[in-house]
Amino acid sequence: MTEKVSISITVNGTQHCVEVEPRLLLADFIRENLDLTGTHVGCEHGICGACTILINGDSVRSCLTLAVQADGAEIETVESLGDAEELGPLQQAFRDHHALQCGFCTPGMLMTATDMLRKYPLESDDDIRDGLSGNICRCTGYQHIVAAVRAARDERDRG
């Protein structure tokens, strides 16, 4: 048994001070310790993008980050975007454009798109597809996801 490490992490505005094993992945901390199961775990080696969250505003694979490395950080998960009663604008765009079927990839898509929309102009569909290239969807064929992000970009650009 290795020595546990004390960490303090703020997740969706709530601070958590806990002791964790160094080998605990941030994805597992979020799901198992905090019971925030919106963050999905797919490949667990950084290929599928389902576990994407925001750390201090930047999108990050939570399966490629140790919980101890997020000590002191502000984390946002898909639960921060809205809920079933009140969807956030990006969630609403996904709903309007039928951008999900089984929903497994959706939390990662939403968090990736959140960061893309903040950082890149996303002028063309090619730019949107490039931005989403790190997130795998096995249902939709991507067309409707691209359409949803395009709509969210237009809404962003209208201010």
Add this chain to the structure above:
Amino acid sequence: MKPAPFEYLRAATLEEAVAALSASDGAAKLVAGGQSLIPMLNFRLVDAPLFVDINGIQGLSGITENENGGLRIGALTRHFELETSHLVRDHYPVINEAMKYVAHLAIRNRGTIGGSLSHADPAAELPAISVLLDAEIIAIGQEGERRIAAGDFFEAPLTTSLRATEIVTAVELPGLPIGTGWGFEEFSQRRGDYAVAGVAATMTKDDGDLTDVRIAVFGAHGTPLRAHRAEQAMRERGITAAAEALRLEIDPSDDLRGSADYRRHLAGVLCKRALDAATERAA
């Protein structure tokens, strides 16, 4: 939990990190961005009793101009910062182009240049850029600081000349002559995937005469390779000869993404395109 148990040290200073590596006789490993290391931990391909986290060490990130007209890039500089840096765009547009091929935003937010060089994946972009631009990699260890030419740094796939107790602290790039043309070509099955093959080139002309050409190849050899024979062929006989020379100079391997023969062919095609683009851009 997927990784095997390990101890964890959040180093506050380089001295503390070097001391921890030395005390473990090189068994401990460093973690920075973790974007290559943590997948290997999850697969249990890597195991170490202690991981020393250097993310909290001050002064290891950032991009500054140095006296020789080039840039010094701190080891902890994230890929996203390289991608968006005006200094990088002004000094080395070839790096700016290369960054478009480096993985995906979530990886670029976290991955570091020091990590990419130390990991030494032969299909990665930044190691190839470092040999293209004659970078010097600066490392610190028990015996102090050491500067390693990029050409002497990469020894084999995932193997560098770095000692197990050394830490990369920065990369220094010499300035390029004004008007240097460049080309960067990569083919992968999906944007952001590992390169099946890639070629980067720079070209300098004086009054229309070629004075310097550099060619680096990745994904098609055991290490990122500075293709000196292809460069010589370019100087003496032109682009087609350079592409042919490159095909003979590399030793690609077969894998799921492509056969060695395919890679050899592809590297030649990409070499031609990169040299065409560099010729076009060279003033």
